[in-house]
Amino acid sequence: MMRKLFYVSTAVFWIAVAGLWIGNLMAPADQAAVAAEREIGGAELARHATPDDCWMAIRGGVYDLAAYLPDHPSRPSIIEPWCGKEATEAYDTKTKGRKHSPEADALLPKYRIGRFIGGS
Structure with a gap:
């Protein structure tokens, strides 16, 4: 049971990290705002x-x-x-x-x- 919980929580963690990373890549660049x-x-x-x-x-x-x-x-x-x-x-x-x-x-x-x- 503990091993299954470990695997699930580890997978959820890495999915969250990947989601944040992808979201950061898709966010508009701040330099465009500075240029304007x-x-x-x-x-x-x-x-x-x-x-x-x-x-x-x-x-x-x-x-x-x-x-x-x-x-x-x-x-x-x-x-x-x-x-x-x-x-x-x-x-x-x-x-x-x-x-x-x-x-x-x-x-x-x-x-x-x-x-x-x-x-x-």
């Missing part, structure tokens, strides 16, 4: 420089952080000067030489609205 991402230049970024309309460019992405400002662990006034600007260095160092946490990095994609192309 909105491109945002410096002039457009600069138009969103208030706490109620706060966009920032960080590591090549543009993020609409207006909804997040009240939830930020520090005072929003620390972040607000970076609204409408390229803020990678400020984000990477918290302007004090300390990195943001992995949790902060994990939150960024939720607020991403496009790709920063720079310029004016």
Whole structure:
């Protein structure tokens, strides 16, 4: 009886693994979504420089952080000067030489609205 249970459970496990693998192969590539991402230049970024309309460019992405400002662990006034600007260095160092946490990095994609192309 135990041997039969072992064989059945092993077979079910490998069928599940194969199903996940096949499902992953059939899933659309994420690169197609990135290729169609909105491109945002410096002039457009600069138009969103208030706490109620706060966009920032960080590591090549543009993020609409207006909804997040009240939830930020520090005072929003620390972040607000970076609204409408390229803020990678400020984000990477918290302007004090300390990195943001992995949790902060994990939150960024939720607020991403496009790709920063720079310029004016």
